[in-house]
Amino acid sequence: MKIKAIIVFYLAISLSFMSLGQNIQMPKEMIMTYSQQWKGERFPDGRPKVSDDLVKRLANISIEEAWGVMRGEGYESQFEGNWHIINPSKPLAGRVVTAQYMPMRPDVNTPIMEKGKSENRKGSSNSWPIDLLQENDVYVADGYGKIIDGTLIGDNLGNSIYAKSKTGVVFDAGIRDLEGLEAIEGFVGFVRGVDPSYIKNEMLTGINYPIRIGRATVLPGDLILGKKEGVIFIPAHLAEKVISTSEFIGMTDAFGHLRLKQGKYTPGQIDQKWTDDIKADFVKWADENPDKRPMSKAELAKILKDKNW
């Protein structure tokens, strides 16, 4: 019995040694180190798993509000604009899975393809990140802005992505089969351009490593919100604060606009720091109109308590 246990122990150690070397996916320990401020749930590979509730609410906040809250926290490199947007009428919201692509080098690509095969990954490497996607994930890839011969997906992979994630993609790269992608109901894409060529002279160098998308540094497990203005990446540990604060600003706006329409307050009163009377009126309004309150009562109470408004 004892000997068996020892054998199992050493087997476990030697297996863990074997799993080192080039890691196509970022090692769990590295994800944990980078995202150590995140105290909540995680996927088995260590990626932060912000709650489905927050992901759902994320879709309704504005880019400006999210940007403002993050800027206040010292996060100034989270937004990127200038996209070609596929199906722009729907916001893109979800948890980030990253992939990095680089110009092809045979010496590097050969061992990566062999390693991938040994990890039972199928097909060409640009489909490997897609195999990992789960519902509410968003596939975010750095394809170094290459469009011609740099189309990361067409409508085949697009259908697979949407079936798995129910979201879409953010590619600093091109896509092909635009009509086919547009036809996938609910699929949203932020890409640099469209070209009929297929991916060529390019290789996958890593999954879930930190990547750069234009002006933003992106980590796996970040939340991503894409709207007509562009995309913004929210670190997991800031998700709740960014979303609830944005929602709160949205609520004060809705309340202020309502009261202005009713002529109850003057613009000067609403556009300034509110008096205690107006604040009390707002709290009462929020209480009586739960449909205007996207967050829970407790979250609202916490914001009212924390916020110097």
Next chain:
Amino acid sequence: MLLVSTFAWGQQISKEEMLFLTPLWNGERFADGRPKVSDALLQRLKSVTLEEAWAVLKNANFKHNYEDGWQTINPDSVLVGRALTATFMPGRPDIQRVIDDRGHTKDGRIKSQNSWPIDMLVKGDVYVVDQFGAHEDGPTIGDNLGNSIYAKTGNGIVYNGAVRDINGLKELGRFTSFFRTYHPSHHLNNPDGELNTTLVGINTPTRIGKATVLPGDVVLGRDGGVIFIPPHLLEKVVKTSEIVRLRDMFGHQRLREQKYTPGQIDNRWSEEIEKDFSKWLNDKIDKLPVPKAQIQEFLKGRTW
């Protein structure tokens, strides 16, 4: 316990991963696994043109190893050395803090992240940096770090971003460098204040424009362009260039002497010319711009 140390991970690529990504290199390596091509070949590389290196790489199916569009220091000089890479990304307080912390407490790194890769440089290295093209508030290198880099490597840099203190860098004399722009500002690295730059990798594969660069690649920078030569192809690049150079010297001399017609030289050489070339090599072996031993080896392989 045991497992904990096994999983240790830092900014710097692990030796095992370095070996994994450079499987075609069978020669000497640094202690951390980085390929170490010979000093002799580096010396000989200085006479190689970008076209010659480019052609050898292209034939070996390495088509994404060249980048241009640079500003330079010493545009008439040649930069040659072994790449040590650093990859920076736009700053994020969360990872900036933990990277600083682990660097200082576990990995023995000192002060700011932008000096960590520089601390590792040795003679003959070229510091190759992706600073994502950052211009204003971009520079991680001015004349202080420039002096340090030059003292350690004897070389300049390849830098995808802006440098500062351009006058001080030029005063170094032999700091032959390739960079995108110049700006008098500097990068910002305070996770609790102004922050725009975080070091995410040392000696990990990095992208410099249209090229993918691995640590230990051999940098050849000249005439406004830079090519990154995989170490296993260096010898072939150098030898091919030397033979082409010798054949050109011989051919041009014979044309000036009018011993052969242009049509004879600009074609596949006849056996007679090849024999003349062998004799010419033997006669001039001590006066040619290629090492004698190399010419002897070349002659041994010739049937003329």
